[in-house]
Amino acid sequence: MKRTGIYFWTGAALFLGAALLMTQVIGNQYPFFAGYVILQFIVLAVAWSILGGYAGYVNFGTAAFFGIGVYTSVFLFKATGAPLPVQIAAAAAIGALMGFALGLLTLRMQGIFFSIATIAATIIIETAITNWRYVGGAAGIQLQRPAVTAPFDNYVEMLFFVQAMLVVLAVAISRYIQRSWMGRGLQALKDDELAAECTGVPTLRLKLMACVISGALMCAAGAPGAMYLQYADPSSAFNLNYSVSTLAMSLIGGTAHWAGPVIGAIVLGTTQQLLTVTISSEVNVLVLGVMLVLFVVAAPEGIIGLVRKVRRKRNEGEG
Amino acid sequence: MEAEPQAIQAPLLRISALTKRFGGFTALDNVSVDIRPGERFGLIGPNGSGKTTLINCISGAFRTEPGTVTFRDEDITRLQPHMRTRRGIARSFQIPRPFRSMTVAENLMVGLDFAADTSVIVSEAQRREAMMSILTRMGLASKANVSANQLSQVELRKMELARAMATHPKLLISDEAMAGLSSSEVDEVLDLLMSLAGQDITIIMIEHIMQAVMRFSDRVMCLEAGRIIAIGTPDEVMANQRVQEAYLGT
Amino acid sequence: MFSFELLRDAVLIGVLLGCFYAAVSLGLSIAFGLLDVPHVAHPAFLVLAAYVVYFLNEHYGVDPLLAGLLITPLFFLFGLVAYRLYYETFEKRGSDAGVRGIAFFFGIAFIIEVLIILQFGVDQRSVTADYVGKAWRIGEMRIPFRLVVAFVVAVALTVLLTLYLSRTFMGRAIRAVAQDQEALRLMGANPIRIKQWAFGIATAVLGIAGALLIIVAPVEPTLDRAYIGRTFCVVVMAGLGSMSGTLVAAIILGVAETIVLTLFGASWAPAISFAMLLGVLAVRPQGLFGRRS
16 A cells, blocks of 8 residues: 555656656657646546546536636636636635535436536526626637746746646645545445445535535646747636546546556547647547547446456456 | 333434335335334345335445435435445345455455544554454454455355445345355354344344344334334244234235 | 617517527437437537538538438437447446436547548538528618527427427327337337337437527537537426427527627627526426426
8 A cells, every 4th residue: 555655756756857857858849738738638538537426427528517616717818917826726716616516406307307407507607697798798709828937938838847746736636536435335326326325425525526526626737838839818718628528537547447548548639649740620529529439338347447347357367 | 121221221223214216116115114223124025115215225236316324323325335334233244245355354344444432442453452352253264365256155245244244234235145055054143143243233134034133133123114113022023913914924 | 888779689589589499409309308318418429410511511512401301311320329239338228328428428429529620620610592691671670590590490499300200100109108118118119119219210310400500600629519518408497298388489589699799899709598497407307398307
């Protein structure tokens, strides 16, 4: 137990060190533009799977949380010129509140009804933002990046590193939850909600906690997005593609282990980035759809499940 | 026999004037009964007579409209199931409901994580120890690391009882834990329940296998169409004419 | 600013629009309401049908309604195949069917969206016919012909499906399979075959519904996303699986949308169906008149 902890934190430190080193060494901007998006999807997928994976509540509201994260930054920046860390912290706080409110409203629903309710909530929030003139309404809003802070000499490089830190934060939280009593309770209620209640698991409270944590992380992941694009508009910030991509990444990676969404986000995120550059963004969505269908049909436990199966077979072969 | 001291003792569980309706159908009709501490209480009745509904009302899966449930002098009518579990009411299910993605050990750990007696069990090591001791007692020690999906019917039944025991219950409700078992397996589970009873644990047993209920129970209650038609010692209930009619058909 | 006449007009248009919403929701009422299939790709199938109608109209000059009728057998077959695929991969395996099923159908919906974009581009498309673009004048009021066409076809479809489900052997079997699959199996019928047939019917109806969709307004490839809210709102509000309930719920939605449109403007319209859906679900987590308790 202890040793895996050391490995994990050493890995995290190495990852952050490498990210920082990249920003200092590589001159070309493209890797950071593409890398930022992949890192952002890792945070989203990891955050999503806290509720969607561990508890089995398939949330299509990722876009709502992501979009609110973007618009928290837009609002704060326009109103007060707040710096990036404040934007992210505020987005996380609002995401937590939103997770709580949405959770109260929707977590009593079962299965597909929960999923549909989260889609509904997304569109309603998007419509509200569309009608909010101060943050630009339907036409969107342009933002001017402030000066970059040292040691970075470029804003996108800084955003890249910030998102890398969010990845470490999200993964650490998800890993902690999975290994704690909370993870066990969520797994129990995923298997059988009534049996979990009758074994002492406060199911609604646990689901709410998962929804709050997941929401806070998703909003935080969205917050730097405003500065990344220097522009925000409701139909892109709340695009259903975020919800489905995130879900696809988690399912492709596998939701039984915290590493699943990370793997899924890297695989699908990288593929999408390559396709967007080489072919077109439409093909990108096509690949998303095809991979989602393929994995759900052929490998329901995702890559993690496939690896486990192979490992089990090998063990049996030896024994 | 023991009737005198029990009359003085406060009941462990008091059900008063409980009624449960589903749409126009009345599943329980004004049911009142006291369960005494340490009692082995049998609950019988034909299919659809309201036995499982009564259990669901006690464990909290159903809310009741009129009527109250009092447990250890506390009104628990409005408590959610997990609050009742933490106060000491545990149950098994008629159709086993294990946590299928977990091993047997993990199934028990859920109970120990969320409802263990925190005055005794504090550390993770103590929880593991408690888990192994329950499994040993239930004869499942060798299955600790087996997935709940791979258990046989009798093992599933035992695991459900073990998981219930992990919540350190004062009242254990066994909902047809012997259904579908062979006669030697029935004896096995019955012996287990017998050994659990006594030490601070009161047991309500729902069962269709009449021999088992009669052998097990201090007191038996028979429900028919949501009403109590007989309550008393096993012999008294068996001798009751309405019970015989209910079981032999009209 | 707001007058009685305005309200009256809004209600009238709303009723017509509502009937159109009923027509596009009937299939989902069968697929989701009766068969419990989490068919979020239903609106994508609908938009696909609209594009096929567009293709027939544009290249061969086929009347859109006739085109819709012509493609129903095709969509029926499509439905049979889709259900078989869904059944083999999800329902047969038992647990988790809902969760993976909804992900599966979202994947299908995205694939359809992109295929339409690759074939037809992202621009809006519309059809040409005598009744598109003309209007009836009653005094001050102007009732678009296309809405009247949608209204007539929608009511006819609802009546036909209601009769089919209550009067024919297969229709009654479909309703029976929704209530008690085991009982049907005991009677010697194959519930899977019946469900497959029902899903075929649900998809076939989309042929005509797709024609109405493109008659009522121009379509674009991602139009299905707005219709997720409308169709699910109608089906959940209707009480799962009721045809006449679908008509009533759709009219309520249509009127609500037009009134909000008149009062607050078009920018609030997309949220109406979703807000009603969320409201219904929040009050009754299993749907307004849920079949199961």
